[in-house]
Amino acid sequence: MSVDPILAGLVRSIDHHDRDGVVIPAIPIVLHMGGMMILGDLISERQFAEASTAIVKDIYDRREDAIATAVVFADLTLNDLSAGAPQYVHLKDTAFCIPGGEQIPPNTTEFWRGRLDRVDGFFLGDSL
Helix, strand or coil, X not given: CCCCHHHHHHHHXXXXXXXXXXXXXXXXXXXXXXXXEEEEEEECHHHHHHHHHHHHHHHCCCCHHHHHHHHHHHHHHHHHHCCCCXXXXXXXXXXXXXXXXXXXXXXXXXXXXXXXXXXXXXXXXXXX
């Protein structure tokens, strides 16, 4: 599958600006994937990795094995940053809507990661 070059460029820009220490305001986006709409704010891969590491630490009550797992995950994710073209899109405060507009689950998910080559379409903004 091909990746939308505009969306890939937006993701790449967020990742590069974040690496350079530039604070990027929330960018609301709606992705269309497999008949679903996925709503959230775009974040960088580094922000996703850091948040995921914190979540893993919390889940395992800060046990040593959890910290080791988190470090490995963060290292793998940060290595992806230097791999060139982005492969994934990362969102925070994410909601999922099925055809007909029903939101599942009825609340939001803190963080979400999806493959760019699976996005059918997108629009910027958060209004449906």
